[in-house]
Amino acid sequence: MTFWLLLAVNSITFGGLLFLLSAGFSLIFGLMRIPNLTHGSLFMLGAYFGASLALGYRGAAINFWVAAVVGALLVAAVGALIERLLLRRLLGEQLAQVLVTLGISFMIADLCLMGWGGDPISVATPPEFEGFARIGSLVFPIYRLVIILVAVAVAIALWLMLDRTRLGAMIRAGVDDPEMARVVGIRVSRLFTIVFALGAGLAGFAGMIGSPILSVYPGLDTDMLPLALVVVILGGTGSLLGSFVGSMIIGVIYNFGQALLPELAYFILFLPMLLVLVLRPQGLFGRQLP
């Protein structure tokens, strides 16, 4: 019983991390029509930045959550630079943009290897959330519950931002019809930078808050990128709800697969993607992009 319960909590926790990662991926895809292949690298970069800040230099460490936010802001800045300096030059050439993001992801991976070395860095769980919560006879690891709460809070904040604010309305307009959005005076190119930085920041934040569970190691980027891809193929591009549901499904399948069929865990992920591709190619909550 406890085994299954823990597995379920782990699945939802992982789903929450995946949501933080894939929400930005999905928004970038929806707005700019490109899969951002640096997304896994940005996740890893956030984890490395955060870990360095949290572990500190000669004992001058920073609080875990401050480190996570500062790391996320740094990664958002990196994302904005990538968009401004490189992707902007290739406006309208989707293939070229994808290839550039791929090239940058290799460069970031190698720079991380250079800067932080090949050994995994483990980040301690923030002390205030260590240990377990007991509800009756059931035991829950607190930090994982915190991650779920953070993911849900971010999901609600993102939804409010997209649904209720002027910026959100402009982003939705840009996703639905970039030409018309331009015609009515929305500076879509500025939205590109904002959304790219936002997506990058979310990915970096996810990397750091996931680090006590996943630890930080070279190759984290290529472990996470396919998961984000599968989530978005499953949930549909440009849809927040799609990323959320897709992340939860993948989180559950991935964790149960790991526990029950470790050799085929990666392969089992493929099944829901296969079903969706065959039955509903635009994804569960996606619309057919023009």
Added chain:
Amino acid sequence: MMRSATRMRSWRLLALGLALAGIPYGLPGSYYVNVASQILLYAIFALGLSVLVGYAGLVSLGHAGLFGLACYGVAYLLAAGHGHSIAIVTSLAIAILGTAVFAALSLRTTGIGFIMITLALGEILWGLAYRWISITNGDNGINVASRPSPFGLSLASAGQFYYATLLMFLLAVAAVSMFVHSPLGAALRGTRDQPRRMNALGYHVWMIRFWACLFSGLLTAIAGILFVYYNQFISPQTLALTSSAEVLLMVISGGASTLLGPIVGAALVVTVKNVVSAYIERWNFMLGAIFVAIVLLMPEGLVPGTARLWRSAARALRGRSDLPAAVGRTDPQ
């Protein structure tokens, strides 16, 4: 005219073959012959991918998975005690079957969707190679004890293996050249440029793309089998996204929709990789940087890009020499 063009192509191919056949005599040691073998086998791989990228307009980021499927097929069957011919034929069949599944899934979309799905499929194959330890031996990989000796000819030495690779390379070049100039190749280019019109003209666009995928998969599998015999070892690293990106870089850097482009690209990438790895460890950084530079500076690839520069340089030179004659003449345009 058609026939003379074909004959011209065969002459060129023959000349290329003769020039390449002399390489083991011109190179100082077996290390260089091995690099030449690598270039040729990667050229086969790149030609296979260029069928999709250049002529079908479908960019695959999962081809290393198909390549690895053929490699693991051979290695697993040999380790299980089967002979070389059974291992080669069966793994070709497995790789083509894998390509068919791969194509059936990814051809539901084109463009960016195709890239995403092939990337995800490639990563899944990598994950299988990495995790399905009872079949693939995981990170430790599988050793291949010996190379085959077709018709009693040993392929053990670097030079012998080079000639086997060269033979397959020339066959691959001839096959791609025939494919590109065949009606199917023309139809494939049509589906790249005007899929709707091709559909309206009665072509089965999906089927044409599917055949292109299978052809690409066949070449990829052949390259994979050569690769596993060349290294006599296979590990999940061969299936990683980096490998897919490397071969895509070969195709794009050389020029995707030319016959020569992928070959030049393979030579460039393999040479740079061998040279760079000898001096610094940062091959992945270089790979990424070359990618970004090529896409930003010479998006059409080196072969068409150089041809363009050459033409405009020649025009500039010619223009300067007949400048006096041109003075006073009104340009019709």
